[in-house]
Amino acid sequence: MHRADRRLKRAPALVPARRSARDWPARFSARIVYSDLVVIVAVLVAFRYLVLPDDQSYVTWAGGPRIPYVAALALIGLVWVIALSVFETRDRNIVGSGEQEYRRLVNATVAVFALFVAIAFFLRIEVSRGLFLIAMPVGLVALIFSRWIWRIWLRRQQRRFKYVYRALVLGEPAKAAMIIRAIRRSDSSGFDIVGVVTNARGRQSISDVPVVGGFAHAMAAMDATDADTIIVAEADEVHPEMMRQLGWDVADRNGNLVVAPALTDVAGPRIHSRPAAGLPLVHVEFPRLEGARRLAKRTFDIFGSIALIIVFSPVMLVTAIAIRAESPGRVFYRQPRVGLGGGEFGMLKFRSMVADADDQLASLLDLQGTNDSPLFKVADDPRITKVGRVIRKHSIDELPQLFNVLVGTMSLVGPRPQRAAEVALYDDAAHRRLRVKPGMSGLWQVSGRSTLSWEDALRLDLYYVENWSFMQDLQILVRTLSAVIAPGRTAH
Numbered sequence: 001m002h003r004a005d006r007r008l009k010r011a012p013a014l015v016p017a018r019r020s021a022r023d024w025p026a027r028f029s030a031r032i033v034y035s036d037l038v039v040i041v042a043v044l045v046a047f048r049y050l051v052l053p054d055d056q057s058y059v060t061w062a063g064g065p066r067i068p069y070v071a072a073l074a075l076i077g078l079v080w081v082i083a084l085s086v087f088e089t090r091d092r093n094i095v096g097s098g099e100q101e102y103r104r105l106v107n108a109t110v111a112v113f114a115l116f117v118a119i120a121f122f123l124r125i126e127v128s129r130g131l132f133l134i135a136m137p138v139g140l141v142a143l144i145f146s147r148w149i150w151r152i153w154l155r156r157q158q159r160r161f162k163y164v165y166r167a168l169v170l171g172e173p174a175k176a177a178m179i180i181r182a183i184r185r186s187d188s189s190g191f192d193i194v195g196v197v198t199n200a201r202g203r204q205s206i207s208d209v210p211v212v213g214g215f216a217h218a219m220a221a222m223d224a225t226d227a228d229t230i231i232v233a234e235a236d237e238v239h240p241e242m243m244r245q246l247g248w249d250v251a252d253r254n255g256n257l258v259v260a261p262a263l264t265d266v267a268g269p270r271i272h273s274r275p276a277a278g279l280p281l282v283h284v285e286f287p288r289l290e291g292a293r294r295l296a297k298r299t300f301d302i303f304g305s306i307a308l309i310i311v312f313s314p315v316m317l318v319t320a321i322a323i324r325a326e327s328p329g330r331v332f333y334r335q336p337r338v339g340l341g342g343g344e345f346g347m348l349k350f351r352s353m354v355a356d357a358d359d360q361l362a363s364l365l366d367l368q369g370t371n372d373s374p375l376f377k378v379a380d381d382p383r384i385t386k387v388g389r390v391i392r393k394h395s396i397d398e399l400p401q402l403f404n405v406l407v408g409t410m411s412l413v414g415p416r417p418q419r420a421a422e423v424a425l426y427d428d429a430a431h432r433r434l435r436v437k438p439g440m441s442g443l444w445q446v447s448g449r450s451t452l453s454w455e456d457a458l459r460l461d462l463y464y465v466e467n468w469s470f471m472q473d474l475q476i477l478v479r480t481l482s483a484v485i486a487p488g489r490t491a492h
Contacts, residue, residue: 024163025092032090032150039146040080043139044073051130061125072127076116080139083108096154097190099471102144109140148478161192165256166226170197170218170246171233173206179233179260180207185456194225199237215242219249229256296470297411304412305405316399319350322387327354332400337417340437345409347417348400352388395480401440413473414439415461433461436468446479 048069058066084090087108094100113136120127157163169176176196183189184207195212196205203211213221215237222230230250232238250257320331333351336344384392391397404410410417417438426433444460464472 025095028150028154028163029090029092029095032095032147035146035150036084036089036143037081039142040077040139043135043142044077047131047135047138048073051134052128059125059127061123076112076131079115080109080112083112084143087111096151099469099475101147102471105143105147106140109136109143112136158190164190164192165229166194167191167229167231167258168195168197168212168218168222168225168227169193169206169209169231169233170215171238172236173198173200173203175233175260177207179231180209191229191231194227195221197221197230218246219253222250222253222255227255228253229258231258231260233260293468293470297473298408300470300473301405301408301411305402309402309406312399312402315396316350319387319391319396319399323351323385326385326387329354336420337438338420338423338434339409339417340434342423342434344420345404345417347410348404350391350397350400352385352392352397353383354385398440405440409437411437411439413441413464413476415442415464416445429462430458432465433458436465441476441480443476446476446482 052069057069059069059072060066084105087104089095089101089104089108091104094104113132117132119125154163169179171179173196176198180193180196183191183193193209196209197213197215197218198206198211199214200211205211212225218230221227230246232243232246247257323331330351333349333353334346335349337347339345388397401410405412414437415433423434442461443464444457447460
């Protein structure tokens, strides 16, 4: 008997069956249905009793009956709930991950808004403007916030390997190992890799995941491991007929078939399927931050930086006094950094180190053996002052960069700017970081900060550059706020 076939018989001992957990997408979506209903009802009830004037108890129009506002709000709420379903905001393939879920929430709410505005206009219905200017925008924000809370809950469950897809990876060992490593980078990917299906002989495991059979026994391996998903990597032996039969067999088991193309760090919105001659061709859009998109980002930077300067001005004043009281020297520190297109600018920070900190950097990097890496970080840096440790831990030292954002040399979100000596160590891939403005916060700052290696930090920065979106910027800003409030062990 073939060695892989013998392993199939004892596969259930390796990964215990959990068939009751297979329906988690349906159960999770059902919870969101009730959550959405509660949010919409709460917003409309609050509007009725807190915003609507007491003398407006009825909706009226010329030649029409008087309808109680409660009935009109109930109709709006019903249409709103239906629209969330029509726009598939709870689709199992998008709920709980990515930005598509939020996009559909916005589209559904805007559609409801447009529908009732049109009805009110053409029928000349006397209705409170606050319904459209207050209730619906507040409702949209509340819906997005509730989905975000659910997403946090889901991520915590997935870190415990609950609410996850039990997946087999099918393909050549090298391709399977790449997929396993990519999924394991995130502890909340939504996939629990329970086995590998490959024709490579003599392999008992790949990346510590057991090999549970060959291509011909993929369905037997799926049953034995109680997997509900097969992730197909590239392999010369996986021909179109095999893929078609595999799709039928997986569908008969009510499972999921996922094809992983040789595309890394490409976000979903850039990928589009274009059927041609019966072939499901995958079209990948090139990232473009220009025109209206560039204007929108710059406008957001201007208004966002002004608002944040006003909000944090008391914090900045106290910080400046504390720095000056502890040690002599300037309160602000201006350091040359490389920005958009390779041009240099002066990045502002609160001084968190001793006055001659730059003169000591080279010797400290030599001492820890990292002077050849484009990420000049000194572990347990002795140059940092007492006040400096506090303000660096909570990123208060970065607040003066709001003025860099205001004048246009930086953005609120983007790859962190680096020194010219660090940029000199870039390879061709790393130079793509310079295609966008550097930011006060970025994807790697909210994904591990000082604990990440240069390779991981570069991968995250390139992902941001290649997949920029306004929604992603908002998500990073929210995660930045969480990291500043509760910095944990990754902040130095």
